Amino acid sequence: MPDSVPERPNDTATELRWPAEGLSRIPDWVYTSEEIYRREIERIFHGRTWNFVALEAELPEPGSFKRSFVGPTPVVVTRDREGAIHVFENRCAHRGAELCRAHVGKATELVCPYHQWTYDLAGNLAAVPFRRGIQNKGGMPKNFRLEEHGLRKLKVTTRRGVVFASFDPDMESLESYLGPEILRDFDATFDGRKLKLLGYYRNTVPANWKMYHENLKDPYHATLLHAFLVTFGLLVAGNKSAMVVDASGRHGTMASARPPEGPKVDSASRKEMRAFSDTLRLNDPRFLDYVREFDSPWSVTMQTIWPNFVVQRELNTLGVRQIVPRGPNEFLMIWTMFGYEGDSEEMTRHRLRQGNLMGPSGFLGIEDNEAMRFVQQGMQRSSSEESVVALGGSEEGTTEHIITEAAIRSLYRHYRDVMGL
Amino acid sequence: MGEGVGPAPNLRELRLEIEEFNSEYAAVLDAGQVEEWPRFFTEDAIYRITGRENADAGLPVGLVHCEGIAMLRDRALAIAKTTMFAPRYLLHQVSNVRVLGLSATGEIAATANYTLFETLVDEKTTLQQVGRYHDRFARREGGLRLKERICVYDSLMIDTALVFPV
Numbered sequence: 001m002p003d004s005v006p007e008r009p010n011d012t013a014t015e016l017r018w019p020a021e022g023l024s025r026i027p028d029w030v031y032t033s034e035e036i037y038r039r040e041i042e043r044i045f046h047g048r049t050w051n052f053v054a055l056e057a058e059l060p061e062p063g064s065f066k067r068s069f070v071g072p073t074p075v076v077v078t079r080d081r082e083g084a085i086h087v088f089e090n091r092c093a094h095r096g097a098e099l100c101r102a103h104v105g106k107a108t109e110l111v112c113p114y115h116q117w118t119y120d121l122a123g124n125l126a127a128v129p130f131r132r133g134i135q136n137k138g139g140m141p142k143n144f145r146l147e148e149h150g151l152r153k154l155k156v157t158t159r160r161g162v163v164f165a166s167f168d169p170d171m172e173s174l175e176s177y178l179g180p181e182i183l184r185d186f187d188a189t190f191d192g193r194k195l196k197l198l199g200y201y202r203n204t205v206p207a208n209w210k211m212y213h214e215n216l217k218d219p220y221h222a223t224l225l226h227a228f229l230v231t232f233g234l235l236v237a238g239n240k241s242a243m244v245v246d247a248s249g250r251h252g253t254m255a256s257a258r259p260p261e262g263p264k265v266d267s268a269s270r271k272e273m274r275a276f277s278d279t280l281r282l283n284d285p286r287f288l289d290y291v292r293e294f295d296s297p298w299s300v301t302m303q304t305i306w307p308n309f310v311v312q313r314e315l316n317t318l319g320v321r322q323i324v325p326r327g328p329n330e331f332l333m334i335w336t337m338f339g340y341e342g343d344s345e346e347m348t349r350h351r352l353r354q355g356n357l358m359g360p361s362g363f364l365g366i367e368d369n370e371a372m373r374f375v376q377q378g379m380q381r382s383s384s385e386e387s388v389v390a391l392g393g394s395e396e397g398t399t400e401h402i403i404t405e406a407a408i409r410s411l412y413r414h415y416r417d418v419m420g421l
Numbered sequence: 422m423g424e425g426v427g428p429a430p431n432l433r434e435l436r437l438e439i440e441e442f443n444s445e446y447a448a449v450l451d452a453g454q455v456e457e458w459p460r461f462f463t464e465d466a467i468y469r470i471t472g473r474e475n476a477d478a479g480l481p482v483g484l485v486h487c488e489g490i491a492m493l494r495d496r497a498l499a500i501a502k503t504t505m506f507a508p509r510y511l512l513h514q515v516s517n518v519r520v521l522g523l524s525a526t527g528e529i530a531a532t533a534n535y536t537l538f539e540t541l542v543d544e545k546t547t548l549q550q551v552g553r554y555h556d557r558f559a560r561r562e563g564g565l566r567l568k569e570r571i572c573v574y575d576s577l578m579i580d581t582a583l584v585f586p587v
Contacts, residue, residue, distance in 0.1 A: 103474060199475035199482030203579040227503040280502065283491035332578070337482045352486045356496065361470065361484040366582040367505045373581055374507070 018421055023409040024390040028379040031208035036419070037328040043418050044307050045071025045325075050157065050164040050177050052309035052322055053077050053087055055336060057161060057195040063106045063121065069324040069332075070165055071308065075154065076100045076110065077163060080121040085158065087165040088123035088151035103200075123151035160190030162320070164309075178305065179246040181398070185253045185303055188296040189313045193340040198351065201335040203360035207372035209325040210415075212333070215368055216304045217252045217411060219243050219402035220391055225371055228363040231280050232288060234258060234315075240297075242400045249396070249410035250306035255298040258290060258315075287353055290315045306411075314364075316347075317354035329376060335359055432520045439531050439558065440518050442565050447513035450585060456501050458586055459493040463559055463566045466490055470572040470587060473552075484583060496586065506584045510540040513587070515554070528568065529558040535572070537587055539580075550576045550587060 016036070019025035030036055045051065053068040059079040066077045067090065074090035076099075092099045092112040099112040099119075109126060110119045118127040125146045133139025154165040157174045164174055175183060205212070215221065219241060223230055241256035282288065290299050293316070303311040310321035318339065324332040335358070339351050359365045379387075389412075392404030396413065399406050415421075442461075449457045462468065469483035487493045514536045521530040532555055539549035552574035559568045572587050 197480060199478075199480030200472060200577075201482070201484055201579070202472070202577050203581060205581055225505060227505065228499055231503050280498070283494045283498075284489060287492065287495065348481065349488070352481060352483060353488065353492070355482060355486055356492075359484055360579045360581065361583045363499050363504055366584055369582045370506045 016421065018416065019386050023396070023412055024388065024394065025386045026389055026408075026412060027386045028384070030415075030421075031210065031376065031379050032328050034328060037325070039419055040325075041071050041073075043420075045073065046167040047418070048166070048168045048171060049307050050166050050171065050174050050305075051307065052162065052305070052320065053165045054085075054163040055161055055195055055197070055320065055338065056085070056158060056163060057197050057338065058104060058336070059085065059163075061106070063108055064104070065100060065107055065110070065121075066104045067100050067102065069308075069322065070154065070167065072325050072327075074098055074100075075165065076123075076151075077165075078110075078121045078123075084122075085156055085163055086122045087154040087156050087163075089154075091151070092117055093125060093149040093151060094128075119151055123153050125149045125151075160187065160192065161195050162190060178251060179248070181244050182246050182251045182253060182303065182305065185244070185255065185296065185298070185301045185313075186305075186311060188294050188298075189301065189303075189311055189318065191295065193342065195338045196341050196343065196348075198337040198339055198348070198355075201333075201337070201359040203333050203335075203369065204326075204330055205333060205369050205372050206330050207376035208328055209323050209331040210411075211372045211375060212310070212321075212323050212331065213252075213304045213306070213411060214408050215372065216254055216302050216310060217243065217245075217407035218405060219254055219256075220405065221371070222254075222256075223402070225367050226364050228357075232282060234288060241402050242298075243398065243402065243404065243407045245397045245407045245410045249414040252304045252407045252411075254300075254302040254304075256300045257297055258299045286350070287356065288315075289350065289354075291347070291350065306414075312358060314357055315354055317351050317358060319355075319358060329380070333360075432523070435523070435529060436518050436520050436531075438565060439520065439529070439533070439556075440515075442558070443515040443518065443533055443554075447515055450587075451510075451512055453511075453585075455585055456494075456497045458497055459490050461567055462490055462493055462570075463561065463568045464490050466493065466567055467569045467571070468493055468567070468586070469570075470574065470583070472577045473573050473575050474577055476571075476573045484579075485586060500585060504584070506582065507541055509542075509584070511549075511585055512538040512540075514538075527560055529556075529565075531556045531558065535587060547580060548576070549580060550574045550583065552576070552587070 019027055051070040054066050054077040058066050062079055062081045064079045068075050068077050075087050076090045078086045090098050090100050094115060094117045097112055097114045116129050120126045131140050154167055155169055155171050157164050159174055239256050244253040299315055301313045308323045312319045319335050319337040322334040339348050357364050389405045389408050392406045395406045396410045446461050468487040470485040471483045475482055487496055515533050517534040519532050523529055532553055534553050537550040538546050540546045552572050555571040557569040558565045
């Protein structure tokens with residue numbers, strides 16, 4: 001679809017100057033410039049970050065593999081015979097073919113289909129056909145060493161069944177990368193119970209990948225865009241809520257607690273929320289049930305873990321989302337929905353029913369994707385140059401009210417520092 | 422199935438009846454009358470949309486997951502009354518109906534292929550999805566109703582959002 005939308009010619013280095021107002025403005029070129037996109041891959045996705053690549057539940061046994069991504073870069077995640085997890089680039093060391101083509105599978109080795117160069121489950125080159133040629137003619141040079149031609153390996157770490165990878169071999173620990181505020185809610189979702197896969201959604205969004213983070217650092221939109229939440233009392237202005245930001249500014253947790261007695265909306269808020277209705281009622285209210293199962297004061301936490309990961313705990317529907325950028329104007333979302341081993345059949349069905357909220361056909365998911373598409377089109381097609389991020393004045397960091405864009409400003413303070421902007 | 426090519430005559434009549442059903446079903450959705458959509462289902466109907474990768478792996482998640490006609494009505498209500506999305510035309514083509522069997526209780530198992538085109542304002546028409554209906558029909562007063570429709574799509578990478586039921 002974006003092929004019909006010519007990019008505005010704002011792509012030269014001299015024009016990449018942040019607006020004088022500072023963090024209360026975001027210039028359009030951070031969302032549309034090819035040069036900025038290339039710098040993001042180098043400094044963010046291939047830089048000092050931990051990137052989500054898999055859940056351990058997707059790699060249940062030795063030989064399990066999964067096709068995944070770090071930023072836009074295809075990688076393979078494997079579990080070897082000893083149970084260790086490896087992540088390496090999905091690019092044959094010979095001619096560069098993407099060698100793993102299936103979403104998931106099981107194998108004893110990885111063989112490039114083009115010339116059958118063969119790698120072990122750790123990404124080491126194990127065999128090259130006709131390495132010595134035929135009858136001493138041809139073949140690889142005498143000094144060709146298999147160990148110098150393995151697949152490019154990434155550093156790997158796991159926590160509570162979630163697998164992360166980094167291109168930086170000296171990457172700090174995941175715990176120090178996330179910080180205590182983010183770890184608290186991460187551990188409330190990944191609470192030690194073994195995860196049970198429920199399945200996948202995949203979709204494209206014709207928008208810049210950072211908008212997905214911003215949308216989940218923008219609690220202002222939730223009570224306005226998502227009429228379903230408001231109409232049926234899942235979230236209304238006035239519910240206890242917080243927008244948590246880590247010390248670095250890059251990660252966040254959007255959290256809210258639904259009052260057990262249902263929504264209480266005062267008349268002043270009601271006037272501001274066009275969507276609120278006292279009269280619409282669900283035919284099947286089971287959909288809104290909340291089974292308390294987490295050690296957390298929040299009934300909803302949406303965590304944005306920089307740069308490619310979202311952890312969704314919306315009542316009892318759980319999922320992780322991987323952001324895969326495809327140029328400045330499009331990204332893929334890969335949703336992996338899960339429950340826990342030991343869930344009763346009824347609990348699994350409850351999670352599946354509540355899953356109607358999320359994903360590219362979810363009552364909330366549809367609206368987020370549509371809104372991001374509208375914003376990207378606005379930026380690509382219009383004549384203005386920047387957007388306004390001034391809710392809550394100049395405050396940054398964690399806030400306990402929702403009419404603010406503080407967390408977006410915190411993200412851009414970090415971003416500008418890493419990107420040299 | 423009988424011997425040789427083609428179904429036995431009673432199955433052929435059933436196939437025609439299902440084709441007419443699917444054409445009416447598609448006409449309602451293509452007209453944007455989503456709140457009419459639940460009437461094609463029985464009270465205890467199951468309706469799901471899921472990717473072929475999930476169906477093949479036995480993973481239960483659905484893009485849409487409705488148990489019972491009340492949940493179908495809620496989805497129709499939410500899409501019609503609360504959900505924000507860009508205006509669009511949708512056009513279904515349903516073909517290749519196959520009657521797989523007729524149970525002792527009169528339930529009919531059938532499949533059909535579907536293609537869903539989507540047209541947004543100021544955009545070219547796109548192919549939103551191709552997939553297959555896996556159906557179980559029951560006979561009610563006034564004709565066939567869906568007791569179960571599982572829509573399994575091949576087009577795993579969805580373009581932005583699949584707003585309406587398929």
